[in-house]
Amino acid sequence: MLTTLDNIPASDPLANAEQKQRIDGILDGYKDLPGGLMVVLNELQSQIGFISEPMQAYVAERLQVPVSTVHGVVTFYSFFTTTPRGKHTVKFCMGTACYVGGTPQIIEKAKQVLGIEPGQTTSDGMITVELCRCVGACSQAPVVVVDEESHGRVRPNKLPQILRPLQEPK
Numbered sequence: 529m530l531t532t533l534d535n536i537p538a539s540d541p542l543a544n545a546e547q548k549q550r551i552d553g554i555l556d557g558y559k560d561l562p563g564g565l566m567v568v569l570n571e572l573q574s575q576i577g578f579i580s581e582p583m584q585a586y587v588a589e590r591l592q593v594p595v596s597t598v599h600g601v602v603t604f605y606s607f608f609t610t611t612p613r614g615k616h617t618v619k620f621c622m623g624t625a626c627y628v629g630g631t632p633q634i635i636e637k638a639k640q641v642l643g644i645e646p647g648q649t650t651s652d653g654m655i656t657v658e659l660c661r662c663v664g665a666c667s668q669a670p671v672v673v674v675d676e677e678s679h680g681r682v683r684p685n686k687l688p689q690i691l692r693p694l695q696e697p698k
């Protein structure tokens with residue numbers, strides 16, 4: 529069941545006057561543009577950092593499109609997130625070469641080490657785990673991308689070594 533605007537949690541950007549103003553500014557700026565939905569969502573992701581379910585409902589109302597359409601776009605593109613991303617993002621390549629080369633086993637290891645599934649963020653807000661498409665380094669499969677840095681030929685037992693520095697607050 530998708531969230532409606534009747535019950536916005538206090539932690540939501542829509543409940544914060546300053547952030548609400550930014551959201552309204554984005555909507556006012558792009559709502560009449562053809563294909564404005566994608567532009568609005570891109571701006572919300574970049575400026576607010578994520579697109580919560582109440583924000584999706586608000587965008588739908590303001591742009592007069594079904595909430596299911598907004599939700600569909602947000603969940604289809606991995607660039608969009610519905611919760612804030614962690615300080616670091618760890619992406620596992622799901623392209624064919626990496627998948628066949630062992631990405632599923634690395635993901636299993638990540639679940640054991642971090643206790644989260646792809647699409648989730650650790651409770652300390654340090655690491656978000658995501659899946660991605662081929663990053664063009666197939667000869668290095670399986671590839672794990674940490675923030676902007678690619679690590680190739682990653683074996684599950686090497687993953688803790690890659691994750692450890694990310695788990696320490698600097």
Ligand code: FES
Binds near residue numbers: 625627661663669
């Ligand atoms: S399949 Fe992973 S880099 Fe191409």
